[in-house]
Amino acid sequence: MVDPKDLQLDTTPVVLLIDDSQFVHRLLDARMRSESISLIGEFNGKNGFERAVEDSPALILLDLDMPVMDGFETLRALKEEAKTKDIPVIVLSGMDSSQDKVTAFDLGAIDFVTKPFELTELRARVRSSLKMSALMKMLSQKAQIDGLSELYNRSFFDDRFKEEYDRAIRHGHPLSIALMDLDHFKSINDTFGHPAGDTVIAGVAKIAVQECRSSDIACRYGGEEFVLIMPETSPADAFTLCDRIRERCEATTWAQHPGRPVTISIGIVGATDGAGIQCTPAAMIELADRNLYDAKKSGRNMVRASDINGAQVKIAKAS
Numbered sequence: 306m307v308d309p310k311d312l313q314l315d316t317t318p319v320v321l322l323i324d325d326s327q328f329v330h331r332l333l334d335a336r337m338r339s340e341s342i343s344l345i346g347e348f349n350g351k352n353g354f355e356r357a358v359e360d361s362p363a364l365i366l367l368d369l370d371m372p373v374m375d376g377f378e379t380l381r382a383l384k385e386e387a388k389t390k391d392i393p394v395i396v397l398s399g400m401d402s403s404q405d406k407v408t409a410f411d412l413g414a415i416d417f418v419t420k421p422f423e424l425t426e427l428r429a430r431v432r433s434s435l436k437m438s439a440l441m442k443m444l445s446q447k448a449q450i451d452g453l454s455e456l457y458n459r460s461f462f463d464d465r466f467k468e469e470y471d472r473a474i475r476h477g478h479p480l481s482i483a484l485m486d487l488d489h490f491k492s493i494n495d496t497f498g499h500p501a502g503d504t505v506i507a508g509v510a511k512i513a514v515q516e517c518r519s520s521d522i523a524c525r526y527g528g529e530e531f532v533l534i535m536p537e538t539s540p541a542d543a544f545t546l547c548d549r550i551r552e553r554c555e556a557t558t559w560a561q562h563p564g565r566p567v568t569i570s571i572g573i574v575g576a577t578d579g580a581g582i583q584c585t586p587a588a589m590i591e592l593a594d595r596n597l598y599d600a601k602k603s604g605r606n607m608v609r610a611s612d613i614n615g616a617q618v619k620i621a622k623a624s
């Protein structure tokens with residue numbers, strides 16, 4: 306999983322050139338070499354659009370006059386596709402037409418450059434667009450991170466879970482989620498103060514991240530509650546992972562209250578075959594919440610997992 310602490314600007318941004326002219330490709334290839342960018346190219350709008358979806362370049366240089374799918378159509382398609390709508394596009398045009406400029410900006414272009422290029426100027430425009438897009442990306446990533454736990458926040462979870470849910474159903478892949486809640490957390494705040502409580506939240510989040518595999522997505526769900534999205538994971542496998550988290554929480558000694566261990570209760574729901582998921586994402590969360598509630602009711606420090614159809618998979622109690 307992406308460690309939120311590793312968020313940084315890309316070192317070598319990829320720039321996609323979409324232009325039907327071999328000459329322009331050769332020219333930019335030669336003259337952009339001094340820039341710290343990696344230039345990739347396509348020769349028509351259709352391929353360019355598909356390449357953008359696949360490679361998520363940091364910037365697109367888009368020719369207007371191209372056969373089959375022209376620059377305006379391509380720009381429209383790029384701005385309508387969720388995966389490419391935020392990629393800045395500099396339009397390249399052989400004509401210095403005000404109407405074209407207005408149309409390009411209205412469609413969402415960030416800049417407009419007239420051919421033949423003044424290469425120094427084009428390089429400067431590329432640099433400034435890349436800088437802006439890197440900053441925008443960093444801001445939007447930061448907006449997805451919960452400051453205390455450094456996990457993804459609730460709104461990121463809501464969007465991402467929906468995506469993973471759709472993907473699991475579409476491909477018939479396994480998918481599990483886990484809701485985790487710290488046991489008697491209020492008493493930590495009440496007894497040892499809120500800074501101690503904050504340390505526990507950050508510490509348990511860290512344990513969860515360390516136990517997660519690269520494909521798992523750990524989020525803070527609210528207060529002292531966390532949620533894990535585990536794509537490609539059956540509820541039985543999710544159970545194994547989550548029980549390790551439970552064990553590690555129990556075994557951790559906290560500097561601010563060494564005599565007061567912290568335990569966690571976890572409710573899991575999942576599907577071994579995503580094609581069999583019949584309920585909504587919200588109902589899936591509710592099922593996980595029910596398992597969490599049962600774990601709490603049955604004594605806490607416990608993991609309960611069930612299949613989406615309600616079959617009980619596993620229950621682990623503290624030893």
Ligand SMILES: [Mg+2]
Nearest residue numbers: 325368370371
């Ligand atoms: Mg052209």
